[in-house]
Amino acid sequence: MAVKQSEKIRYAVVGLGHIAQNAVLPGFTQSTANSELVALVSGDEVKLQKLSKEYNVDYTFDYSDYRKMLYSGLIDAVYISLPNDMHARFAVEAMQAGVHVLCEKPLAMSVDDAKIMAQVSEKTGSRLMTAYRLHFQRANLKAIEIAKSGQIGEVRFFNTVFSMRVKEGNVRTSRTKGGGPLYDIGIYCINAVRGFFGELPEEVFAFANQGFDQRSKEVDEMLSVVMKFSGGRMATFICSFSGQHQAAFDVVGTTGCLRLENAYEYFDDMTLYFSRVNAATRKYKFKKSDQFGPEIVYFSDCLINKKHPEPNATEGVLDLMVIEAIMKSVKLRKPVTLTALSKTLHPTLRQALRRPAVEKPYTVHVEAPSMD
Structure with missing residues (x-):
């Protein structure tokens, strides 16, 4: 999907769990210079109703209408904050529809799925960024x-x-x-x-x-x-x-x-x-600062100016290669060797972005994952 340089990037947030409500949605309130939150996707109707009102979002969709949203022309990009096993499927479907993807880590549940995501990004021209917020911290x-x-x-x-x-x-x-x-x-x-x-x-x-x-x-x-x-x-x-x-x-x-x-x-x-x-x-x-607004601002800037994001699909693939080697080592009870795979982009202090810390956000049907 082509993006005009004068436009803001229009996003849908897919998945309204803890990380979305406590960090991603508030992050959009601090990235309004080049980003606009226009849609929410969830299987919880109460979340959709209340959070769309809280964040002045015009469009809401059930997961069953995800494909309809992708081809509606309403959005340019999705921020995927779903459970880990859903990342690859929802990302691939978005990119095949010409929609850009900012996806929470891990990029997928396997190296093979992450490589497929990278291939779809390359084939369709839809940008794919792994949401490593600390690359901007x-x-x-x-x-x-x-x-x-x-x-x-x-x-x-x-x-x-x-x-x-x-x-x-x-x-x-x-x-x-x-x-x-x-x-x-x-x-x-x-x-x-x-x-x-x-x-x-x-x-x-x-x-x-x-x-x-x-x-x-x-x-x-x-x-x-x-x-x-x-x-x-x-x-x-x-x-x-x-x-x-x-x-x-x-x-x-x-x-x-x-x-x-x-x-x-x-x-x-x-x-x-x-x-x-x-x-x-x-x-x-x-x-303390908002770490999610900066990655949204950065990804939108990449889309507007036709740049490749630094924490790209390869970054996600590399970490999954290590994860799979670790899991294999646990199973075999012995060391596991990895095959080298290079990358050309690395995080530097030049890409540090800061936004003020957000106030405790309004949340619906969600609780913190930790007892601490």
């Missing part, structure tokens, strides 16, 4: 810039922990819906280390635990992963659905180190610590 990008500048020497290892006490019965505990800590929060750990090392790991080795309580009856409770990169560099992470909330990473080089606290959060302040041998530790504070 200044604290994360500042840490990458410091590490790549050589200020901490040669980066040798990376360690991170991401945990949350997910509620029993939440969609994240459903295997058929693509739940589990690896797809939901472990993917942040994978994407973060790839941002620092700029490549896929050569080898991964992982352990998983399942059955700790009812929440992990269908999915893993937690995973512990070791990744080996070129040059002997190492990375480790633990992601958990049972541990008290933690979200921080450490990057250690030969002459210094970095630590980012609340690294993956979108409701909290972040603090970056920068230490060097024989030098005082520097501390950078980053106030």
